[in-house]
Amino acid sequence: MTDADASALLRRLEILEAKEEIRDVLYRYCRGCDRSDVELLRSCYHPGAKDVHWVFVGDGHEFAADTIAKLGTLPNRKHYVTNPLIDLDLDGDRAFVESSYFATQRIPLDDGTWVDVQSEGRYLDVFERRGGEWRIGHRHMAAEKTWMVEGERAPVVGGAGRAVPDERQRSGDFPHDPVYRGYDIVELMPPEFRTDDDLFDAIRAHVRGRRQVGAA
Amino acid sequence: MAATHEQGAPVDAAALRELLDKQELSELVVRASRGIDRCDEELLLSCYHEDAFDDHGTFKGDPKGFVAYLKRRTMDPANGPLQHSLSNALFEVRGDIAYGEIYGESRWVEPDGTVQRGLCRYIDRYERRDDGVWRIAHRRVILEAARPGFDTSDFVQGTRSRSDPSYEREWDR
Numbered sequence: 229m230t231d232a233d234a235s236a237l238l239r240r241l242e243i244l245e246a247k248e249e250i251r252d253v254l255y256r257y258c259r260g261c262d263r264s265d266v267e268l269l270r271s272c273y274h275p276g277a278k279d280v281h282w283v284f285v286g287d288g289h290e291f292a293a294d295t296i297a298k299l300g301t302l303p304n305r306k307h308y309v310t311n312p313l314i315d316l317d318l319d320g321d322r323a324f325v326e327s328s329y330f331a332t333q334r335i336p337l338d339d340g341t342w343v344d345v346q347s348e349g350r351y352l353d354v355f356e357r358r359g360g361e362w363r364i365g366h367r368h369m370a371a372e373k374t375w376m377v378e379g380e381r382a383p384v385v386g387g388a389g390r391a392v393p394d395e396r397q398r399s400g401d402f403p404h405d406p407v408y409r410g411y412d413i414v415e416l417m418p419p420e421f422r423t424d425d426d427l428f429d430a431i432r433a434h435v436r437g438r439r440q441v442g443a444a
Numbered sequence: 445m446a447a448t449h450e451q452g453a454p455v456d457a458a459a460l461r462e463l464l465d466k467q468e469l470s471e472l473v474v475r476a477s478r479g480i481d482r483c484d485e486e487l488l489l490s491c492y493h494e495d496a497f498d499d500h501g502t503f504k505g506d507p508k509g510f511v512a513y514l515k516r517r518t519m520d521p522a523n524g525p526l527q528h529s530l531s532n533a534l535f536e537v538r539g540d541i542a543y544g545e546i547y548g549e550s551r552w553v554e555p556d557g558t559v560q561r562g563l564c565r566y567i568d569r570y571e572r573r574d575d576g577v578w579r580i581a582h583r584r585v586i587l588e589a590a591r592p593g594f595d596t597s598d599f600v601q602g603t604r605s606r607s608d609p610s611y612e613r614e615w616d617r
């Protein structure tokens with residue numbers, strides 16, 4: 229390999245490394261939202277970054293605190309970010325980044341049911357590399373659609389009669405969620421357990437019952 | 445000869461090139477989705493070789509014909525909005541030929557205001573020709589789930605076996 233080939237390859241690698249760092253920020257943002265982890269969410273933005281968001285327009289760090297305060301107690305949030313397209317200006321230490329989001333916020337109702345408010349659209353970001361670190365310098369959310377999915381709690385399944393066999397298997401929020409154990413996750417071992425039940429019998433019976441009621 | 449970095453340890457240049465090629469391919473398939481979602485005809489066409497073939501079930505033909513077809517439906521800005529969300533992407537690269545299997549979910553708003561969704565797989569062949577840019581040479585769409593009542597019989601059918609189209613390879617052509 230000639231020096232010219234090697235330096236061209238090195239350049240392509242630097243581009244790839246920058247893009248991977250930017251994609252990591254996009255995913256950390258989702259984890260920050262979904263685990264109610266304000267510090268992690270703040271760390272996605274440079275100081276002074278602005279976020280033009282759904283019901284919040286202002287400072288990114290303030291957005292992090294505000295959105296966790298308002299949405300962080302909902303029983304289920306889920307952010308998917310896909311389709312990242314990164315227009316990288318490596319020498320200018322900035323990038324224009326488009327990604328798609330699909331988010332679910334679960335709103336519990338008094339009767340034990342809920343509605344999932346789902347929305348999707350795109351994040352249009354100006355990323356900047358400051359002090360060697362890529363973060364959001366400006367975020368503009370292009371909202372596309374919002375809709376509702378009405379839900380009903382699935383019947384309890386499994387021989388132990390519990391929705392999850394053990395509390396240690398449950399998803400949660402910062403700092404209790406299992407993700408914060410890191411490598412120590414191996415120590416978060418429930419007692420060994422298996423059920424011989426047909427896992428979906430309870431579901432089938434439940435749906436049959438509801439349809440009979442509906443038909444009557 | 446292997447390139448070396450500052451400490452003098454060998455670097456596998458071929459493995460690095462494969463990594464970079466896969467990166468370019470993953471951007472290519474996302475650009476094609478953006479082309480449809482934004483009704484950007486030029487962007488979508490730039491993702492295909494001119495002589496490419498696209499089998500989208502109810503349309504089978506070249507990229508220009510495909511765009512003309514889409515402009516009457518999905519790419520008519522009066523319809524939708526629509527968003528493609530791509531997830532699992534597996535690429536296999538050999539020189540200037542590559543194959544890819546991409547999982548996609550699309551969600552769109554029907555005229556009555558309800559949101560519908562579909563699940564698909566793209567089975568792709570990509571080629572890098574004289575201008576050094578990876579483009580789609582052959583694409584087939586397999587519909588894993590369509591909106592209720594949508595006839596999928598014109599589409600290539602997937603199987604849950606090794607006879608699935610995602611296993612097909614032609615490296616010599």
